Amino acid sequence: MQRVGVFVCWCGSNIAGTVDVQAVSDALKNEPGVVFSTNYQYMCSQAGQDIIKNAIAEYKLTGIVVCSCSPRMHEATFRKTAAAAGLNPYMVEIANIREQCSWVHKDILTGTEKAIILGKAAVAKVNLNAPLTPGETPVTKRALVIGGGIAGIQTALDIADAGFPVDIVEKNPTIGGKMAQLDKTFPTLDCAACILTPKMVDVAQNENIRIFSFSEVAKIKGFVGNFDVTIKKKARYVKEELCTGCGACTEKCPMKKVPNEFNLGMDTRSAIYIPFAQAVPKVARIDPDACNMLKKGKCGICSKVCAAGAIDYTQKDQYIEEKYGAIVVATGFNPISMDKFDEFAYSQSKDVITSLEFERLTNAAGPTAGKLLRPSDHKHPHTIVFVQCVGSRCDSCAEKGKEYCSKICCMYTAKHAMLTRDKYPDTEVYVFYIDVRTPGKNFDEFYRRAVEEYGVKYIKGMVGKVTPEGDKLKVQASDLLANRQLQIDADLVVLAAAIEPDKSARPLATMLTASMDTNDFFTEAHPKLRPVESPTAGVFLSGACQGPKDIPETVSQAGAAASKVIGLLAKDKLTGNPCVAHSDEMMCNGCSTCERVCPYGAITYEDKEFRMPDRTTKIRRVASVNPAVCQGCGACTVACPSGAMDLKGFASAQIMAEVDAICK
Amino acid sequence: MKVSYFPGCTLKNKAKDLDAYAYKSAAALGVTLEEIENWQCCGGVFTTARDEVATKLSSVRALKEAADKDQPLITVCSACHNVIKQTNHAMQTDKEFANKVNRYMACEKSYAGEAQVYHYLEMLRDLVGFDTIKAKVTNALKGKKIAAYYGCLLLRPNRVMQMDDPENPTIMEDFIKAIGATPVVYAKRNECCGAYIAMESPALAEKSSNAIVQNAKAAGAEMIITACPLCRYNLIKNGADIPVVYFTELLAEALGVKEDTNE
């Protein structure tokens, strides 16, 4: 029989406000095995922990129950307390009477009754607990960064700088991401390329970094410290190791009319192309949907002009398997489609563009060589209307758009408006805003400069309809402060489209078993205290895949994610979780069900010799769990038809005891 | 195919063409329009207030008859369509309202929005198929640049109407292509002509209608088609200098049945 101690925490008034803590500790005193029961204001404080330690010594406790907050919060704390007092840490059970009780109940009687029941369940369980000792697993000292935008680049550079090898997997032919498409960056107006491309070169030259460009993650197995990842290197029909990036092929390619995705379709490229001049790696790629040789077997010009002999029309997708200790997700964002917002006539006029398209129109390397010319007739626009919050901050019942604020639009729109007025003072610039949100260092000052020094007309209100007519865009909008409706004949309308996570994020989250929110942003382990870690151990988050972010914030988070990775890779061994599955060989019937359901590949079957009651021996096929690989998810225990599989620390008997205690 | 048909007040009076060509074209496409018995005027506009019951009963009666016959209910006039479809939606989603209606009507079987309501254009798209129409066109309106005028009632509120993308609809453009003509896309095609404000502030109707016609013409339209008698009235009344015709008339023309006499 265990000697159990019960410790009920008030959590200030968090628990004590809706749960009679004295009644709980009194009631649990009478439960089987309980020899001591008390309550205290803050059980997690030093004084509270001392109460636990002293009681363990004084009452010779063999198990303790702490009725407090969620085990996610303080289970580790109390396990350490128990260990310090010489008790095996797995003899600690937490009854969550805060998140699952006091916070959800308003009535003290109901709250108290439920807290007692939860406490009884924990006592029933701890009576069946057995001391457990965690094993250790080695750490593969290599990190994988998925996504090669500024987030992935910064994370990779920081990890590499600490001396660990890093691989970047980038789905596009070059790294650089969205930042490579930008013109200037707020609030200091550095040219994006000037500050990004040196980092891209650093990545390429860093001995610790390998770039898998035009590649995707195909499969992920394993767990923290020991991920097995399959990378699909998509066929680019150019041998990466031979191509010098000279560009002769792109000049001679006869298929020149392919929409250029780097310039968002506002100009064209050839079928064989290098995305942009500073691409890393600077290696050509053949677009199989546009190439005559690949489609019809006729042409082959690029192969003839390539002095390096790098063209390979027969190239196939390649699969590479690699081991990693940590994985960083840096899959980034995209502007949402404007399909559902045609009141702004995006589909009807070339001169209604998104802000990202505006970046390309003002970028020296863009389709107009940096001259602000409207796409329809290449004339200089004299009246420009910027519309903020297109698809952001929409209520779910509006059935289109996103509920969140996209965060970056206020600042980039101020930048666009300011730069336009700076370069083309004869241009009238209107910005329609709902709120101007500029909480960042030197951000509000930046916005005010646009208004006060550059004469940008900020109007509180929203555009209701854009009507293209002749060569004008008739903009109808409200000016709420003046309480009037405006009709503006504009030459160019720029929509600040909401941003959303890249579409590759959802399937990746499934492979990683990492959680996402309803908007497909990756969820952090704790929104305040663990913002760059996924709840899945060994998976870290960098940049806009976790939520809308500007460049300064992305770079900070990228560095933070890198430091977490470095902290993990610096360890030689990880302490495992002892709550793993194990199979009772005498009950196992060798059916393989558990092997099939195990998401971690932790279960194998082996033929084993058993001595039978009649003294003969028999070879039987039985399941065997690798405790270093098992994550204790319990899938096998419910799948096993013969009841042979059980989970240490969460044995079927323990769970049934809890259920009995609750239902009694 | 037999369907229930709700013509509405105007189609038996000022908009007889809209009705007559709807019948002729349907017949040519193998659809029999069975007029709802003793149908009553829908009221022209849907009252969004949830406590308005009496004004919605005529729609419920038509809906119920179609549901009892297990036929889709077809409307042609945009206004009737809007009123009937919104009423049906209210019967499906607003229990309190539906209870009041059912208690008032005191029918054996209560009605809960079971009928399927199709606008004639939706019938062409979803029940007949634009490809079928294309195949049956004998007199393709080749080269004609036609602007589809949706107005407000066909598309909004989209949550209820569910006809098409309310900001970038294509059903009428697809219809225009099916009869061999060329659609002209213009932004004002889903803006209001002024509707009944013609009775209250004719100047507002004039301003709204003018802006629509001007926008269609600027986009190159030689003709405007509509499904709504009031839209047509407002556009013509306010000086449209290109023809504004009912879509059913063009359909009958393309199918070669325009001159047929009604049986």
Place this chain on the structure above:
Amino acid sequence: MNNQNLKEEILRMSGVHPEKCMRCGKCSGTCPAYSEMEYHPHQFVSMVDNGEIEPLLNSESLYKCLSCFACIERCPRGVEPAKLVEAIRLIAIRRQGANHMTANDVPALLDADIPQQAIVSAFRKYSK
């Protein structure tokens, strides 16, 4: 009825939640009758929310709304201002003798082509 009761009545009739409004003004930016209105769609929302009903009840703006639902369709918050206009208009014309248009008014408004639909619609909107 006092303003609070009136407000509750309006919200019940319309099913609108004015507190969802984020004051973006898109309703008024898209309204085709804006220039004819004393109070604009966004003001209907904020005034109802503030319980300022009387000025709206007495305003000609009630009879300028076209029920075109553009404000309803384009509101990013799903607020549906036109339903507020409708509810307040009904409260106004349901009062005895408060019809905005009577049968006697109609003949003068007609011409040879006006469709029946216009008459029934106007009648439904403007009189009880």
